Amino acid sequence: MKKVLLLLLLSASGMLTFAQGNLITNTGARKALSLNGKWQYIVDPYETGFYDYRYKELDEKNPDAYWNTDVQANKTEKKEHGYIEKYSLNVPGDWNHQQPEFTFYEGTIWYKKSFDVEKTAAGQRYFLYFGAVNYRADVFLNGKKLGMHKGGFTPFNFEVPQALLKDKDNFLVVKVDNKRHADEVPTLNTDWWNYGGITREVKLITVPTTFIQDFVVQLKKNSTGKTPGKTPEAEGWVKLNQAPAAGETLTIEIPELKFKKKIAATGETTALSFKLPKVELWSPETPKLYTVIIRTKNDETTDKIGFRTIEAHGTQVLLNGKPIFMRGICIHGEIPQEVRRAYSEEDAEQLLHQSIELGCNMVRLAHYPHDEKITRLADSLGILVWSEIPVYWTIDFGSAEVLEKAKAQLTEMITRDHNRASVIIWSVGNETPISQTRTDFMHSLLTKARELDNTRMVSAALEVNYSALNDKNIIDDPLGEFVDLVAFNEYLGWYGGLPDKCRTTSWDTPYNKPLFISETGGDAKGGFHADSLTRFSEEYQEWYYKEQIAMFKRMPAKFVGISPWVLADFRSPRRNNPFYQEGWNRKGFYDDKGNKKKAFYQLKAYYDEMKKPKK
Template sequence: MKRSIFTLVLLLLLTGSIKAQDNLITNIKHRKTLSLNGKWHYIVDPYETGFYDYRYKELKEDNGDAYWNTGIPANKTAKKEHGYNDKYTIEVPGDWNHQKPEFVFYEGTIWYQKTFDYKKQDSGNKYYLYFGAVNYRADVYLNGKKLGMHKGGFTPFNFELPAALLKDTGNFLVVKVDNKRYADEVPTLNTDWWNYGGITRDVELVEVPNTFIRDFMVQLKKPHGGAIPAKQPEVEGWVKLDHQPSSAQTISVSIPELKLTKQFTTTDSIIPLSFKLPGQVRLWSPQAPKLYRVVISAGTDKTEDEIGFRTIEAYGKKLLLNGKPLFMRGICIHGEIPQDVRRAYTQQDAAQLLGQARQLGCNMVRLAHYPHDEKMTRMADSLGILVWSEIPVYWTINFGSAEVLSKAKAQLNEMITRDHNRASIIIWSVGNETPISATRTDFMHSLITKAKQLDSTRLVSAALEVNYSALKDQNIVDDPLGQFVDLVAFNEYLGWYGGLPDKCRTTNWSTPYNKPLFISETGAGAKAGFHADSLSRFSEEFQEWYFKEQVDMLKRMPDNFVGLSPWVLADFRSPKRNNPVYQEGWNRKGLYDDKGNKKKAFYIMQNYYKQKTKEEVK
């Protein structure tokens, strides 16, 4: 009897052949925490004087000139050339670029400092500092001691606080944040979005018991062969304890609304779960985004989450949600609030972006080109919006570097670990528009394999780049990565990059892979309010014409076409876009402008999606 891929992954996890995310604590929303958001002091340090000495050697931990130590002099003769005070404060979370005019273009190091009090509840408990995201490198210090370093601007991380280091009053927390771009980082030097620096997401102090539930996954068993979920669908998953108990440990999983409780006893630190749901369970879908409260208990620890149960599968040429064909009416979104020219990080920000997508008629969003704030994916769960989530392997990464691959895998790991219980996420993406070569394909294939090891219940894809065919009327999506992805997705800008929109009238698309086909990007730029004839670039009329021709072309797509996510929901900042009249540092391909106004092209896509919705109802 063949074992499922999910079961094999669990066995490998248990035997140590695959290393799970070792230290990330998930489900922070339902933990005991102290928020460290708010005003922090800062020091701008472009020469990294607080980190290196004049010979460019890293300062020793107890060096009084190091900026992780207090700048208060011991006496009047002591020399101190740094300090933190209320004259220089900045809000956390939030990028620094929008908070101070002098920081708009700044790339470099800024030191963040906050003092806080914390009364420990139990001498046997553990304590962690959790960061939703810091762009890009974070070096974290508490009371003069370094807790650790993390790289990756859009994924969460945490460091354990030694209990003896954590004081009841006057804890001195410092974070060195460096957002400089480097060729061997992920993303690399060249991107088409603004490099917002800072502590851009929530900061929490987390308190947990000595043995606690670090992570868990509760999902429906992956279907096979296009099967519709059974009347009593089967759940597979696991619970990961912080460390292996010295004696048998009982894990309890309950779903109160379904009057279901299951117990599992084991001495392992990773406990596989398998049980059937009652017949009255309601599956999650965009039409009915039902979430159930799931409670996990182990010893003195208990956590819970709101989880939707659904299946997703690429079966032949179809994409099946809960065993039924799915057409994705999508849109790409950047994690940015254009009217404030800043990173998105609040609940209100998520409501704005996903609300605009719903106005367009979307049932799906592509969160490009990096993992977005957890508030986005949780809100997508509650609204019933399907999600494509992506790591920033973007354009020309150093595909020949083992170190870069390791960094990409770390970010993939953190993205999946944070969100593997989100019903809305149906696609993990390992990159965008990567140029074809054998080295690149090996690099990307390795990421796809890693993603499937971490989570076999979802699809894995990448946004492929199209090289337009010399043939007059046929473009074939034949990237060799297509043999490894579950969904063949490609970016096309026919009529914007090369030729005019009427080129769509004779163009057809196909792929040699017997898999669902998806347009992950298509779009044209328009300066809102600039009106002219349809041949005038950057006019709203040109963008409107572009989407009219695209929609007509979509009607001729092959039978494996399962949807699209045009580029992009709203105009966003980019240093690459420097037309002094129409761009001025903005990518203008949004269907909304930077003030939240709808452009004429918005209504073309909205009408197309209305028609597709009517077809689905039939």
């Protein structure tokens, strides 16, 4: 029975699977009406607008339901809800930073937006697209429910029947609920702020009856670098929303390369394969992007795509067939100076340019998929990306329902960004405690990731047991057998001993795979100065990185990079030291005002050294 209910839930929410999903990608290339801006709201901690006083879901036509109009039919009609301009929130944006009374709020807020639509010719279809809503979104238009979605950091869309749309005053309502639950992804306990709201863009997309729903064009593995003179080969597929008419053809064109190829459509999904003899490969040094055009008889979509290969080969990571060292940093999708969720192009520019100033060629987007603007900007700037789903700490690993929710988020993440050259690692989780049940759960996610995309590496950030540390530490988590990159989080000198413990400590793994430090760090309150033994001082954090960097230099040859924790201080309810934290995780290289801490210069010097060619 539970499995049947779950399938109904997934169907209703629009969560994507390759065979049956309806997620539209590359939405920036589509004709669309932006629904960003001011939305009116009702705060509803008791969910009165959704349930009756017996806590049963209201009938769709119930006038007390908050998704129905708040306009009285006549003066005698009872209306106990209403949307007015006085109570408005900006979309995209979290609600926590917009009103002081919402700072700590977790629960339901109803959002309402009125909009007009210029009716198009017959044969058009309409989709409401949401970049992300945290966490559960129930979407209603003109009193009709379009669907429900769970997952706070991935996109979704619902088709809107054309007959439901009006020329004027469409009444769009979204019930947003960010309460935490034990059987969700993430679960109850995290180390970041649970920003609620419609946190990314919203738009009404117009497409033809048969349209290009999704496509992938990437270089095949082993098609560059290792074999001199070998012509790079591209492969992929084009997915239509429905089976094409008999004799339908697809065209793929890359104008700059003077490449154009017509292919017979073989069904909803048509495979692509072709050579690109003159392609310039994408890399951090030369982040070349090409305009790629996909056409059908009635539809066209255009994207900017970089071509490169990435793989774990033995104990090295090869980009375009050549070994790379990843000078990384972890990033939260947050703008600390304004204490809010990141969402705009300006936000992406701040976070990535701060990373570049630090000397990074790679970012780990933790612990959830970030806004699409940041992965697209990473493409343009030549920054490698680790992208992750929020399978974090103590997920219910024994639950088949939770596994399906994690797979849905994984699928949505990969589907949105599978044409981004910058994304080189799909991560299925962070610091999950070892057990056979957990390993089976995570192995299933890794398998799913490879099914969806076999052109990138898959990994997870593994946990270090500090109570079992000694001078020689072996990362032998059984999940290491299934990942491409053995990545682990270590905080030696902050959670385990003092920083000088690094002098006698070494790290290795029994797996013949690249070794990567996915987190390390210590707290420092910006502007607090003391001697290097004083916790939370900038001097302690500076000493921490001096010792860590000396340890990095003694790492085995399979050591391929690091992404310290974290670029900038960020909000966390777990961090309650009243003098140094005050609800902030202080492990950033930038403080919450945007100032660099002393440790910034330690890491930058190391990264600058790693940039130099080895003699």
